[in-house]
Amino acid sequence: MxxxxxxxxxxxxxxxxxxxxxxxxxxxxxxxxxxxxxxxxxxxxxxxxxxxxxxxxxxxxxxxxxxxxxxxxxxxxxxxxxxxxxxxxxxxxxxxxxxxxxxxxxxxxxxxxxxxxxxxxxxxxxxxxxxxxxxxxxxxxxxxxxxxxxxxxxxxxxxxxxxxxxxxxxxxxxxxxxxxxxxxxxxxxxxxxxxxxxxxxxxxxxxxxxxxxxxxxxxxxxxxxxxxxxxxxxxxxxxxxxxxxxxxxxxxxxxxxxxxxxxxxxxxxxxxxxxxxxxxxxxxxxxxxxxxxxxxxxxxxxxxxxxxxxxxxxxxxxxxxxxxYGAFGSISRIRYEVVVEGTDDTVPREDSHWREYEFKGKPGDPRHWPRQFAPYHLRLDWLMWFAALSPAYAGSWFGALVERLLENDRDTLKLLRRSPFPPDAPPRYVRARLFRYRYTTWRELRETGACWERTYVREYLPPTRLEGMVQRS
Structure with a gap:
């Protein structure tokens, strides 16, 4: 034919x-x-x-x-x-x-x-x-x-x-x-x-x-x-x-x-x-x-x-x-990010030495300039964006992520850009805080070298230790 x-x-x-x-x-x-x-x-x-x-x-x-x-x-x-x-x-x-x-x-x-x-x-x-x-x-x-x-x-x-x-x-x-x-x-x-x-x-x-x-x-x-x-x-x-x-x-x-x-x-x-x-x-x-x-x-x-x-x-x-298919039927006006931190202090306090986990793609350190990853898909980073929109998006997996960070799980740490803790010394506590992020202005970029400016909003997850978490089935 x-x-x-x-x-x-x-x-x-x-x-x-x-x-x-x-x-x-x-x-x-x-x-x-x-x-x-x-x-x-x-x-x-x-x-x-x-x-x-x-x-x-x-x-x-x-x-x-x-x-x-x-x-x-x-x-x-x-x-x-x-x-x-x-x-x-x-x-x-x-x-x-x-x-x-x-x-x-x-x-x-x-x-x-x-x-x-x-x-x-x-x-x-x-x-x-x-x-x-x-x-x-x-x-x-x-x-x-x-x-x-x-x-x-x-x-x-x-x-x-x-x-x-x-x-x-x-x-x-x-x-x-x-x-x-x-x-x-x-x-x-x-x-x-x-x-x-x-x-x-x-x-x-x-x-x-x-x-x-x-x-x-x-x-x-x-x-x-x-x-x-x-x-x-x-x-x-x-x-x-x-x-x-x-x-x-x-x-x-x-x-x-x-x-x-x-x-x-x-x-x-x-x-x-x-x-x-x-x-x-x-x-x-x-x-x-x-x-x-x-x-x-x-x-x-x-x-x-x-x-x-x-x-x-x-x-x-x-x-x-x-x-x-379809994308971006609604647009966020404000950017929020969940910042995950750990400490090895025995008793967690606000003035404890909290160290931040750095992700590969999602914004974290305001001075860290974003990189090009697509078409490679950073799945955890994408879900962290949804988690910042609402804790409901993270209910099925965020607790498990924190648990693995408390264990210094090798496979989980491979998904991150940097862990602030050595492999043989996991944190005693992990917490998460919500920040508002905005792009710096041209002037701020020249003066500070930072592409982001962030402001603390609220606690996302209180300091959590391994013993206090639900064990995996």
């Missing part, structure tokens, strides 16, 4: 697949390096405790069948290896069915991780990676030209990512309608980057223009994805430029990068595709059958987008095949 494939998108598929494999590699590397402290057997939210209460049908995962830290590590590193192989183009050396199976492996492994990751994996870009990764299985390799229906479904995902985010902003915080949200966002976003201070200090009229441009890119441009070339390429290119601007302004894990990868699948690169035979019948049947299923499942995000009670970042099935 001539209509089934689009040979002109041969290079678009190649670029998309290699870039997606790179993001898979980052995701698996993040899991391999952080899981023990977060969801391991002795983690803050252990997988065995989760799988004991959640049935397989609600959260399908290999780790429902068996869990050990060694097995999880093997799966995560296997995901890294397969992703690296796909990045190198090994799928092109295999027969069509072999390439599809190879793309299925990282999807199944990462689905297994996300479905037991609990709050540490409750981010929209996890589902987005899985939804996009599932479609990558159907894109084929060098034996066939890219299927038109799969390319359409990739555009459909990109449309939902951008248009859903635009709608949630218009329906959410009034500052998006007043074009004033960027007066606050760069200062209060979850994890600022090295340029965020400068973005915040841009003139306010430019902030208004940024918000207006954002509305245009998210509410008008997505419709153009379904128009003929070169208009579709122009629309995708504008989205890529916008996402790169967001990459420069903060650390949003791989959210911006996977949006860029999706946009690359739309771009019509000038390239003469090699001559290939027609797609085999079995391949056409599989692609069309799965596409029909995905279109049927799309009714859930469509209903959500047109609903006045639109929600963002929600999965509608346990396989994360079709999801809804």
């Amino acid at each position: 001539d209509w089934f494939t689009a040979p002109d998108y041969w290079l678009s598929r190649l670029v998309f697949q290699r870039a997606l494999a790179g993001l898979y590699l980052v995701a698996f590397l993040t899991a391999a390096l952080q899981f023990r402290a977060l969801i391991g057997e002795r983690g803050m939210l252990p997988v065995p405790r989760y799988t004991a209460r959640v049935p397989f049908r609600h959260s399908p995962s290999l780790f429902q069948l068996h869990y050990s830290d060694r097995f999880f590590a093997a799966c995560a590193w296997a995901g890294c290896a397969v992703s690296a192989a796909l990045l190198a183009g090994v799928d092109s050396l295999l027969p069509l069915w072999g390439g599809m199976l190879l793309w299925l492996v990282p999807w199944a492994l990462y689905l297994s991780i996300v479905n037991v990751g609990q709050t540490w994996y409750a981010f929209g870009w996890e589902s987005l990676l899985l939804e996009v990764g599932f479609l990558a299985v159907l894109l084929g390799n060098d034996e066939v030209a890219p299927p038109v229906v799969v390319l359409f479904l990739l555009r459909w995902i990109l449309f939902r990512v951008e248009f859903g985010a635009g709608l949630i902003k218009l329906r959410g915080d009034a500052c998006w309608r007043k074009l004033t949200c960027l007066d606050y966002h760069h200062e209060t976003q979850p994890m600022p980057g090295p340029l965020s201070w400068f973005f915040h200090r841009l003139p306010r009229p430019l902030h208004r223009a940024e918000v207006a441009a954002n509305h245009f890119t998210q509410l008008v441009v997505p419709v153009l994805l379904f128009t003929p070339q070169p208009v579709a390429t122009a629309a995708a290119s504008l989205m890529i430029v916008t996402q790169l601007w967001l990459v420069l302004s903060g650390n949003f894990a791989w959210l911006n990068w996977i949006t860029i990868v999706l946009a690359l699948s739309v771009v019509g690169f000038p390239y003469s595709a090699p001559s290939v035979p027609d797609a085999p019948l079995w391949y056409e049947i599989v692609v069309l059958a799965v596409a029909t299923l995905l279109v049927a499942l799309s009714r859930h995000p469509v209903r959500n987008m047109i609903s006045r009670r639109q929600v963002m970042n929600r999965s509608f099935d346990p396989l994360h095949l079709v999801n809804t």
Whole structure:
């Protein structure tokens, strides 16, 4: 069937697949390096405790069948290896069915991780990676030209990512309608980057223009994805430029990068595709059958987008095949940070020698300039931002974090930039205090060298010792 494939998108598929494999590699590397402290057997939210209460049908995962830290590590590193192989183009050396199976492996492994990751994996870009990764299985390799229906479904995902985010902003915080949200966002976003201070200090009229441009890119441009070339390429290119601007302004894990990868699948690169035979019948049947299923499942995000009670970042099935997305429906005006401190004094007092734990990404020491981590995802740092918004966001894991700091747990300390205590001398007490943070002015930056100024607000957690905490089950 001539209509089934689009040979002109041969290079678009190649670029998309290699870039997606790179993001898979980052995701698996993040899991391999952080899981023990977060969801391991002795983690803050252990997988065995989760799988004991959640049935397989609600959260399908290999780790429902068996869990050990060694097995999880093997799966995560296997995901890294397969992703690296796909990045190198090994799928092109295999027969069509072999390439599809190879793309299925990282999807199944990462689905297994996300479905037991609990709050540490409750981010929209996890589902987005899985939804996009599932479609990558159907894109084929060098034996066939890219299927038109799969390319359409990739555009459909990109449309939902951008248009859903635009709608949630218009329906959410009034500052998006007043074009004033960027007066606050760069200062209060979850994890600022090295340029965020400068973005915040841009003139306010430019902030208004940024918000207006954002509305245009998210509410008008997505419709153009379904128009003929070169208009579709122009629309995708504008989205890529916008996402790169967001990459420069903060650390949003791989959210911006996977949006860029999706946009690359739309771009019509000038390239003469090699001559290939027609797609085999079995391949056409599989692609069309799965596409029909995905279109049927799309009714859930469509209903959500047109609903006045639109929600963002929600999965509608346990396989994360079709999801809804969105970000920053509301904007914080004030930045709060939880500062965790320890002391080795026998009796904790306000004038005790309290020493501060430093995190890798979240603001702490006012003189420590933020670094660029994205697309790598610092999960603990992100959850600390939510903890500062409300203790309710941290109820399931913050106590466990404090307990592990009191033990000088090696895996937990690896998640931090610096612990103020030597490995063989843990603190006697740990406390947490809430501070208000704001960016310094140009003058303050020149005089003090600090990018932040912070003010004590209140006690977040009183001095706590190990004997007084609930023991782990």
